[in-house]
Amino acid sequence: MTLKEKIKTEEKIILAAEEIFLKKGFDGARMQEIANKASINKALLHYYYRSKDKLFLAVFRSLAPKIFPPVFRVLTTDLSFFEKIEQVIINYINLLKVNPRLPLFIMSELSKKSESIIEIMQETFENMDFNPLQLFKEELQNEIDKGNVINIDYQQLFVNIISLCIFPFVGKPILKIIGFENSEKEYDEFIENRKREVPKFIINSIKISK
Amino acid sequence: MTLKEKIKTEEKIILAAEEIFLKKGFDGARMQEIANKASINKALLHYYYRSKDKLFLAVFRSLAPKIFPPVFRVLTTDLSFFEKIEQVIINYINLLKVNPRLPLFIMSELSKKSESIIEIMQETFENMDFNPLQLFKEELQNEIDKGNVINIDYQQLFVNIISLCIFPFVGKPILKIIGFENSEKEYDEFIENRKREVPKFIINSIKISK
């Protein structure tokens, strides 16, 4: 068996495990189902990853960075503050359209407070080459000082922005039940519109018109 | 054994089951753990509820109504539109402070798309004596027509409001990791402040000053 094929098997396992863990969480996932999805034998999972725990940690480690970093990199550019907010939101919603199950997965698993999972998440942020929250704080203070933005707490505004991006994906099932469009296509449109509506909503609220 | 004591045992079971299911979800919960928490024998769980499934459905049925109805009842009062928004937010945040795990629980379980759970959620809404989303739509249109509020889609605004209330509870673990106050007390303060900040943020965004 060549090296190339070994990588291929390991990759197949990780992709299958990602899909199953994302859909069912650690507790709901079954090694057999992951093996089936990867079209291999169950014993091979243990050959490569020794245990369900270790396989899960590998998956979590690869998914953790997706929840924030790429999105907030735009804060390091030289766009205007309002353009940055708009770009963060558009990028974030686009990211979540590709990984709609990611937020619920990360938050469910983190809520179990397992030591190892929290450590992985912490390492993920320590390994970033910039601190999004700190950067955001400074940029915001700058705009407040210049009189472009109302005096608002950076943590409150930061949470507002990500709430408005993430929640529609986490809350989709319940929103559908309480009377949102039932077809997938209509819900997609609703999400698509948010790329325009959310920046408008936020900037409306904080911008000082001169 | 008197009727009163029977009710007491059933109640003990439901309370214990609520706590464990809320914390660990259906898949992560163990009947043994629920029995321990209720200080009874595991066999007694089955005597009262026959199966884990049925016990879970009983718990879910009792929790489902808490996620929305009481909060939006204020829409039926004769307060002004902006006061109603403020009251919805304050009431909702207060509700979530008492049940911080409720949103993640409901959304995790709904995301599994089990027939029976979705049915329960649907029935919960059908049993309400008013339709919050419809009511909200009409009230908003009214204000738009009167020129008090900018022209904004009611679904977008509705989701904005509940996003800003719910997300800080769902996302608490990750927010702590990315650099929010680490002590519980400070996070509580952050949440407490949102009862003032979120209404301001929303009304700022949609109100037309005359």
Next chain:
DNA sequence: GTCTATAATGTGATAGAC
């Protein structure tokens, strides 16, 4: 590396005494 077969354990559920 990959498979089949099987061990080892965990867990929901039941039988039956009291």
Next chain:
DNA sequence: GTCTATCACATTATAGAC
């Protein structure tokens, strides 16, 4: 109604052939 003891099965994990 409540308990102890136990079953039946699902699931993780390993042994060993190829």
